Amino acid sequence: MRSKRLGSAAALVAGTLAVTGLAFAPTAAAVTPQTATIDATCSIGGAGEATLTATQTGTAATITLSSTEITAPIALAQDSISSTLTLVKASGGTTAFTGTKNPAIAAGGGVSVGPLDGTVAAGDSLEAFGGSLQMVVFGITITCTASGPQSPGPFVYE
Known part of the structure; x- marks a missing residue:
């Protein structure tokens, strides 16, 4: 009887350790790279x-x-920029990321938009070069385009 209790206790401890290990295991990055730069x-x-900066x-x-x-060029309130970032798929076509998220930006301050939401499929390879970012501020559309491929390379989704 005693060996059955020890066996049950050992199995319980092993199971608890396995679950704890999973809880503290690092999460896999679903998109690579997670950051890229463009001009x-x-x-x-x-x-x-x-x-x-990409997440998935x-x-x-x-x-x-x-x-x-x-x-x-002027101060912008938080969440006042309507943005659409269009990226080019390596397999053809485009994928759009949209949203109205931005921090408050002072006049002359650096621009930041997002997170912008989009839908991807496993295997999608998305590149900013050939796409565009359109921001609508006070009814005025501002368009930004990349002058070359992003570095270190396109976003590849799992």
Whole structure:
């Protein structure tokens, strides 16, 4: 009887350790790379380097774009920019990420929009070069385009 209790206790301890290990295991990055940079030119706000940060949970994905070199000519309130980031699929076509998320931006401050929401499929390879970012501010559309491929390469989704 005693060996049955020890066997049951050992199995319980092993199971608890396995579950605890899973709870503390690092999560896998579903999209690679998670960050990329582009050189972009905008119809208002100038030109310069911008950083794209991507996340993925299943088919839901987000991208945030931020730049200290592309600036806002006027102060902008939080969540006042309606943005659409269109990325080019390696397999053809495009994928759009949309939203109205942005921090408050001071006049002359760097632009940041996102997270912008989009839908991806396993195997999608998305690139900013050939796409665009359109931001609508006070009814005025500002378009930004990349002058070359993003670095270190396109976002590839699992």
